[in-house]
Amino acid sequence: MFIEFNIMTRKQFHFFLSCITTALFISFFSIESAAQKSSLHTIIVDAGHGGADVGARGASSLEKDICLAVALKFGEKLEKEFPELKVLYTRKTDIYPALKERADFANANKGDLFISIHVNAAPKIKHSKFAGYRTVVSYTGKGANRKKHTRKVPKYTVSYSDNPSHGTETYIWAADRADEKEKFVVNDVMSEDIYDSTEYTPDINDPEFKAKALLWTKRYFDKSYLLASLVEESFVNTGRFSRGVKQRNEKGIWVLQATSMPSILVETGFITHREDEDYLNSKKGQEEIAENILEAVRRYRKATEGK
Numbered sequence: 283m284f285i286e287f288n289i290m291t292r293k294q295f296h297f298f299l300s301c302i303t304t305a306l307f308i309s310f311f312s313i314e315s316a317a318q319k320s321s322l323h324t325i326i327v328d329a330g331h332g333g334a335d336v337g338a339r340g341a342s343s344l345e346k347d348i349c350l351a352v353a354l355k356f357g358e359k360l361e362k363e364f365p366e367l368k369v370l371y372t373r374k375t376d377i378y379p380a381l382k383e384r385a386d387f388a389n390a391n392k393g394d395l396f397i398s399i400h401v402n403a404a405p406k407i408k409h410s411k412f413a414g415y416r417t418v419v420s421y422t423g424k425g426a427n428r429k430k431h432t433r434k435v436p437k438y439t440v441s442y443s444d445n446p447s448h449g450t451e452t453y454i455w456a457a458d459r460a461d462e463k464e465k466f467v468v469n470d471v472m473s474e475d476i477y478d479s480t481e482y483t484p485d486i487n488d489p490e491f492k493a494k495a496l497l498w499t500k501r502y503f504d505k506s507y508l509l510a511s512l513v514e515e516s517f518v519n520t521g522r523f524s525r526g527v528k529q530r531n532e533k534g535i536w537v538l539q540a541t542s543m544p545s546i547l548v549e550t551g552f553i554t555h556r557e558d559e560d561y562l563n564s565k566k567g568q569e570e571i572a573e574n575i576l577e578a579v580r581r582y583r584k585a586t587e588g589k
């Protein structure tokens with residue numbers, strides 16, 4: 283979920299970049315010049331949450347279960363359509379790998395794409411309705427001077443209704459606003475030359491990790507944005523309501539920044555919206571969502587491999 287209050291407040295992850303060393307710049311640019319033609323070898327499928335971390339709660343279901351069901355269906359479709367591809371899962375059961383573990387796993391396996399599956403949630407809407415007056419009694423003075431006062435104050439009844447927010451949205455890690463890649467977003471995504479993503483496997487425990495993470499964000503922004511756009515387009519083609527591609531650089535989805543590959547986080551619908559929740563829990567819905575993301579990978583593959 284995007285409005286992951288419970289998760290976000292719990293996980294206080296912040297990345298602060300104090301400096302980028304000259305050495306890092308040199309290594310970054312030497313990698314850049316060595317980049318070869320893009321191709322997909324390994325895709326990391328990440329089912330959000332799991333275990334004690336249930337994610338968002340709906341009326342009758344939990345986010346972690348939907349994430350896993352969709353992730354497994356998506357992975358199965360990927361394996362079937364691209365048998366030459368290595369499809370790896372951060373979890374295949376109801377367990378909770380820490381976000382760092384997930385990123386570590388993706389990096390160690392030299393993933394070419396990191397696709398995280400989540401479910402969104404929105405808080406209930408509070409309504410206050412005037413319900414007459416009540417009498418409030420107060421006293422002033424002491425002893426013989428003690429006086430009683432009464433006054434009427436309005437009374438309200440409070441009720442909550444479901445939040446109407448629904449539909450899908452796909453997140454990518456926000457690029458530096460000053461970065462020239464920003465221009466790329468408003469231009470034609472498909473026509474740009476895209477870098478390779480496979481030749482560099484970092485150690486996430488490296489003390490220079492934070493600096494590297496910033497470079498990765500910039501480096502993989504174009505591809506992440508491309509894939510995210512294709513996912514949302516695919517949802518729209520199935521008749522879903524798309525809230526679009528969004529950039530985010532807050533805690534909660536830092537796993538996207540911690541992966542040295544194009545990475546997206548798909549919010550497949552709102553668990554707090556009755557129709558969405560039913561759809562997310564239905565076999566039909568899960569199949570369609572898995573197919574939508576598969577279609578996006580299909581098109582991404584074509585676009586990045588120039589076929």
Ligand SMILES: [Zn+2]
Nearest residue numbers: 283330400401
């Ligand atoms: Zn989530």
